[in-house]
Amino acid sequence: MLRRRDLPSDAAGIGRMMGRRCSDRPTSNRRSAVDGLPQFCIVHFAVSPAPLPTRPPAHPLSHRHSTRFLGLCFSPRLFMDDTNALIEQRRSKLASLQSKGIDPFKNKFKTDIGCGEAREKFEKGEFAEGHAVAIAGRISSHRDMGKSQFLDLKDVSGRIQIYAQKQTLGDEGFEIFKHLDLADFIGVKGTLFKTRAGEISVKVESFTILAKALRPPPAKWEGLADTEIRYRQRYLDLIANDDVKNVFLKRSAIVHEIRSFFHGRGYVEVETPAMQPIPGGAAAAPFKTFHNALGCEFYLRIALELYHKRLLVGGINKLFEIGKNFRNEGLSRRHNPEFTMLEAYEAFGDYETMMETVQSLICGIAQKVMGTLVIETKNAEGIVTKTIDLTPNWRRAKYKDLVRSVAGQDWFDVSSEERRRRATEDLKLGGDIAAAYTDFEVTGAVFEKLIEPTLINPTFVTHLPKELVPLAKISADDPTTVEVFECCINGQEISPGYTEQNDPIAQRQALEHQAGGEQQKLDEDFLVALEHGMPPAGGIGIGIDRLCMMLLGQESIRDVILFPQMRPK
RNA sequence: GGGGCGGUAGCUCAAUGGUAGAGCAGUAGCCUUUUAAGCUAUUGGUUCCGGGUUCGAGUCCCGGCCACCCCA
Secondary structure (H helix, E strand, C coil), rough: CHHHHHCCCCCCCCCCCCCCCCHHHHCEEEEECCCCECCCCCCCHHHHCCCCCCCCCCCCCCCHHHHHHHHHEEEEEEEECCCCCCHHHHHHHHHHHHHHHCCCECCCCCCCCCCCHHHHEEEEEECCCCCEEEEEEEEEEEEEEEEEEEEEEECEEEEEEEEEEEHHHHHHHHHHCCCCCCCCCCEEEEEEEEECCCCCEEEEEEEEEEEECCCCHHHCCCCCHHHHHHHCCHHHHHHHHHHHHHHHHHCCCCCCCCHHHHHCCEEECCCCCCCECCCCCCCCCCCCEEECCCCCEEEEECCCCCHHHHHHHHHCCCCEEEEEEEHHHHHHHEEEEEEEEEEEEECCCCHHHEEEEEEEHHHHHHHHCCCCCCCEEECCCCCEEEEECCCCCCCEEHHEEEHEEEEECCCCCCHHHHHHHHHHHCCCCCHHHCCCHHHHHHHHHHHHHHHHHHHCCCEEEEEEEECCCCCCCCCCCCCCEEEEEEEECCCCCEEEEEECCCCHHHHHHHHHHHHHHCCCCCCHHHHHHHHHCCCCCEEEEHHHHHHHHHHHHHCCEEEEEEEECCCCC
């Protein structure tokens, strides 16, 4: 969705990230090949906490294997000298367990139900008192009563209390049980019951230590507040803050609904290149990388669009893709350098078709994931601070009418100099309007600063000036505008949609005009594809991160992205 | 890029320029249905880093790093 306003607004971040090579990326989290359980690097040294070599030894295996080995075992943070008394104590408990012949890092534990599920089923009467369960989870709190102990066990399904008694576990078993710390993973076999206080619990008959935590977790009650730790070590955030975990579980549900929506309408899900020789489909600064074997540069994609249109040419009539885009621009509450974009195209449709699609999609998600079409944001006191009503049909407004409503009915009749004067002086947008702005960019600033932030309930803004959108078709009823909508919700643009340009000659002219002869190379291969004939089509893009912000009431994009971009420490 | 706010124990936070504290967590005890369990005792600090002012700096000044917010 190529638009003028996508031009970089901040050159600060450019350069910093340039030249980073793929191979610099950290090794991703690995999973055990044996049973699919997450396996932490710490495992490999737990058995022998001997002094480590300062550098990894040369490894005789292939490149791939040695990389994997390094990623698993020689993470530079592993056994850093940031130990403190708490870590020392946990290590000595580990050593004590090992001296008893216990390996507190297991490969597998077979559960038959989740912690929260077991609790729920007992509550609903589906499980009777005494029902046997095998559960596993992380210890989230601990109440020591001497010869009996209460612990809370948590997994993704929720929490359940477990109750361990000395007489059940025996002297030896109980002694080992007392080696447990907050944050350890254990597996438990036992029976469901309700305590005197009415708490649904599992009476422990046997237990297995599955993973000993060698570092203390964040406080159980206060949670984790330090934003830097929350983002850099998101796993701690997820452990400590249930509401954060729920945001990401809901995000998964939202993406799941998007997929089923499009599959249900007969769309084909596609995957197109993230590494592109010419980054097109938007006007944004790209990241550059280098392919060694091919000996040439590639750019990380800034949009999906041009490859999707190639697929329309190829006869895939209805298609969608959910994927990462990368823009080498500033970071903010609403911008992350990599972000997730949905694009969808439907041959023989137009922007009207796609307005219906966007509305149905978002309403369907809201209904299924949030259970409502009225999204309320509450503050810390629980008072509703913002309400977004998604009930169809959504408002439609022409771009020029909206501008006239705030900038004067004669806005488009006066001279461009007068428009610039009014914007800077009367509308007090002086700081927002650069001297280099063209006339339509001045109007664009009026829209962006004074109108878009007010569009809380969904509004399709239509009939945008043709200069803003070079990839769309001219409106039949107003040739100065294009058949385009911008769907604004929550004061920000959530989804643009077009009647896509399928005239290869008009497309070339528009791109040449847009490119301005400087920063963008023309994607000739794309233009050749159009010359082979692209069916008329409607297309949309939806920023998934911003959609999640809106639906989940999050004010910062960093709170809907698991690992937001941070400057390396 | 500019402005603002901040960085203190594992976590959440205090501390007029004058001995760095609390709660939770931890440790050692007591307690076999507790639940932010309780009771007793107790450990724990390169106050982000580097300079400076001062008899004395967590605090004031300068520089840097990191993060968040606002603006561009």
